[in-house]
Amino acid sequence: MLKLKDITVCYGKIPAVRNVSLEVGEGELVTLIGANGAGKTTTLRAISGLLPLAAGEITFRHKPIGNTPARDVLALGLAHCPEGRRVFPQLSVRENLEMGAYLRHDREGIARDMERIFDRFPRLQERLHQAAGTLSGGEQQMLAIARALMSRPKMVLLDEPSLGLAPNLVERTFEIISDIRKEGTTVLMVEQNALAALEMCDRSYLLETGQVVERGTGREMLGNPHIQKAYLGG
Ligand SMILES: Nc1ncnc2c1ncn2[C@@H]1O[C@H](COP(=O)(O)OP(=O)(O)O)[C@@H](O)[C@H]1O
Numbered sequence: 477m478l479k480l481k482d483i484t485v486c487y488g489k490i491p492a493v494r495n496v497s498l499e500v501g502e503g504e505l506v507t508l509i510g511a512n513g514a515g516k517t518t519t520l521r522a523i524s525g526l527l528p529l530a531a532g533e534i535t536f537r538h539k540p541i542g543n544t545p546a547r548d549v550l551a552l553g554l555a556h557c558p559e560g561r562r563v564f565p566q567l568s569v570r571e572n573l574e575m576g577a578y579l580r581h582d583r584e585g586i587a588r589d590m591e592r593i594f595d596r597f598p599r600l601q602e603r604l605h606q607a608a609g610t611l612s613g614g615e616q617q618m619l620a621i622a623r624a625l626m627s628r629p630k631m632v633l634l635d636e637p638s639l640g641l642a643p644n645l646v647e648r649t650f651e652i653i654s655d656i657r658k659e660g661t662t663v664l665m666v667e668q669n670a671l672a673a674l675e676m677c678d679r680s681y682l683l684e685t686g687q688v689v690e691r692g693t694g695r696e697m698l699g700n701p702h703i704q705k706a707y708l709g710g
């Protein structure tokens with residue numbers, strides 16, 4: 477479904493991501509793990525058209541999307557839930573969800589999807605008319621995920637969905653992400669919590685200083701001595 481071939485992404489002249497290749501198959505949940513500063517966010521931003529490629533190629537459903545405007549990438553069915561749950565703080569919960577559907581015109585479909593979102597996230601329905609900025613961190617994260625789903629994407633990019641959440645909410649967030657995948661949405665998720673990321677994924681890639689240094693199934697990665705030593709506490 478998604479294929480990155482030798483992509484390099486720079487800030488100014490400095491490459492933050494070098495020769496990264498990875499693939500995500502339809503229906504897979506793939507994770508991208510690595511320490512702070514490894515290039516995970518940069519990779520996702522390049523995929524969704526927020527950063528230009530210095531080299532390499534990205535294809536989504538066999539269409540080249542490298543250097544494609546973010547809006548066009550979204551229109552192809554690839555939604556991005558950014559790091560730090562960037563909801564629109566002044567807008568209500570409902571308005572934030574509507575923003576997620578801004579490229580759609582099927583009013584009935586949008587209304588139906590909103591109902592499904594409320595089934596999954598009852599807290600959002602309770603707070604529908606509240607400004608998003610007044611929600612708790614966990615609620616804002618749910619809203620950010622729900623907003624991405626409102627575009628009815630074929631695939632979602634999730635950047636550190638568990639960052640800064642209380643432990644019980646971390647678990648809930650991962651459950652929701654597993655559910656999203658079970659319903660047929662392909663997921664590429666960035667996560668610093670390597671253990672959780674490897675336990676829930678089909679396959680994973682480890683980034684170190686902008687390069688892929690390990691790849692494999694979740695189970696293979698959990699058994700990899702380098703990963704155990706550096707990312708799983710021995
Ligand atoms: N806007 C930016 N301008 C310059 N350098 C940046 C910018 N954003 C990130 N970087 C650098 O790019 C590298 C990768 O960052 P990032 O992709 O955010 O890593 P991660 O998401 O894995 O923590 C880091 O060295 C970081 O300092």
Ligand SMILES: [Mg+2]
Pocket residue numbers: 516517518559636
């Ligand atoms: Mg990041």
